[in-house]
Amino acid sequence: MVFDFDTPTNRLNTDSIRWDSFNSKAVLPLWVADMDFKSPPCVIEALSNRVKEGIYGYTHSPHQMNTMIADYLEEQYQWQVDPDWIVILPSVVSGLYTAVQQLTKADEQVLIPNPIYHHLRLACSSAKRSFQEMQLQLKDDRWVLPSNELKNLNTNRAKLALFCNPQNPGSTVFTKEELKEFGDFCIQNNLWICSDEIHAGLVLDENKKHIPLASISKEISNKTITLMSLNKTFNFPGIGLAWAVAENPVLRNAIQVGLHETIAPPSLLAYTATMAAIKDGEPWRLELIQYLRDNRDLIRSKIASIDGLSIGNMEGSYLAWIDCSKLDHQNPHQLFLDAGLATSPGQQFGQNQFVRLNFGTQKARLIQALNIIESSAANLN
Numbered sequence: 001m002v003f004d005f006d007t008p009t010n011r012l013n014t015d016s017i018r019w020d021s022f023n024s025k026a027v028l029p030l031w032v033a034d035m036d037f038k039s040p041p042c043v044i045e046a047l048s049n050r051v052k053e054g055i056y057g058y059t060h061s062p063h064q065m066n067t068m069i070a071d072y073l074e075e076q077y078q079w080q081v082d083p084d085w086i087v088i089l090p091s092v093v094s095g096l097y098t099a100v101q102q103l104t105k106a107d108e109q110v111l112i113p114n115p116i117y118h119h120l121r122l123a124c125s126s127a128k129r130s131f132q133e134m135q136l137q138l139k140d141d142r143w144v145l146p147s148n149e150l151k152n153l154n155t156n157r158a159k160l161a162l163f164c165n166p167q168n169p170g171s172t173v174f175t176k177e178e179l180k181e182f183g184d185f186c187i188q189n190n191l192w193i194c195s196d197e198i199h200a201g202l203v204l205d206e207n208k209k210h211i212p213l214a215s216i217s218k219e220i221s222n223k224t225i226t227l228m229s230l231n232k233t234f235n236f237p238g239i240g241l242a243w244a245v246a247e248n249p250v251l252r253n254a255i256q257v258g259l260h261e262t263i264a265p266p267s268l269l270a271y272t273a274t275m276a277a278i279k280d281g282e283p284w285r286l287e288l289i290q291y292l293r294d295n296r297d298l299i300r301s302k303i304a305s306i307d308g309l310s311i312g313n314m315e316g317s318y319l320a321w322i323d324c325s326k327l328d329h330q331n332p333h334q335l336f337l338d339a340g341l342a343t344s345p346g347q348q349f350g351q352n353q354f355v356r357l358n359f360g361t362q363k364a365r366l367i368q369a370l371n372i373i374e375s376s377a378a379n380l381n
């Protein structure tokens, strides 16, 4: 490996949400979704050069930015996007909240998957919109949206469907057929779609690739806002920049409401980091994927050996969705926390008997976490 993912990084006392939220150094915090790796050297160098300039005035999005993103989408996902369809945002979450506010009225409903990254649900409650959940089911070890689930939904009041691919939590990388089925369902029911694809650069499954939902057909593209970012892949969410892709001008206008007014634009360093990652980050990303695959394999074999725990395929990202429902404990998150490991409680995503473990960390730390899980489970017997 050219890049170093193994040397432990020290993030204590850096105001890290993940590392500095516990008063005890004895807790290993593998919860919030950022990684313990330094960003790629090309990103660090570009940021350092920008910082050394010493002048940080108001900065607009660089002229080449949208074209760079469009070229990147074509290269990575064979998705052809007109640079004019792209809207630069400070974060994916701000895009989710804006989409719900702008694309639904007070008496209209939003469809969201369950389990799901909590901000999809919070975007609805913050806008005071009711939502209906699309239950993912485990089929052939993958968390999917079965056709009968979709057929059973009452979509009379629904106007918008929120989607997440790769899925968080559950890590499904949806296939072309699954995406087409979901997209066609939304078209038949006249639903706008907002597809959160922030984990697109982190496909781990050797037989899968990320397919943007909007790339499936012109009809689906016309209904869809796609939200993407390199924050997760290259590990700079604290700097933050995202973009929306919307072919339909109605959707493009909607996602810009409040931007530069109530929603601040990205900081100048965010443009620098994102462009450096697009330009020179690929070799680092490929090694990261290899490192995460090894971590995934460690988790898979350890969890399979622990009575009461199970896990589906980990197809994408670095978030293991561990089923603890057969463990004799009401609150698995608390059980592991008491033993010194912070996971994200499944309740946050809509499933109490699960925990989500962030494995975007050094192997030694992951092994420590898996040992804590193993001994906590064993102590229950």
Ligand SMILES: Cc1ncc(COP(=O)(O)O)c(C=O)c1O
Residues within 6 Å of the ligand: 033, 090, 091, 092, 093, 094, 117, 164, 168, 196, 198, 199, 229, 231, 237, 240, 241, 242
């Ligand atoms: C599915 C998903 N969307 C959005 C985000 C956050 O994106 P941002 O930091 O760009 O707001 C996360 C972070 O964990 C996520 O998992």
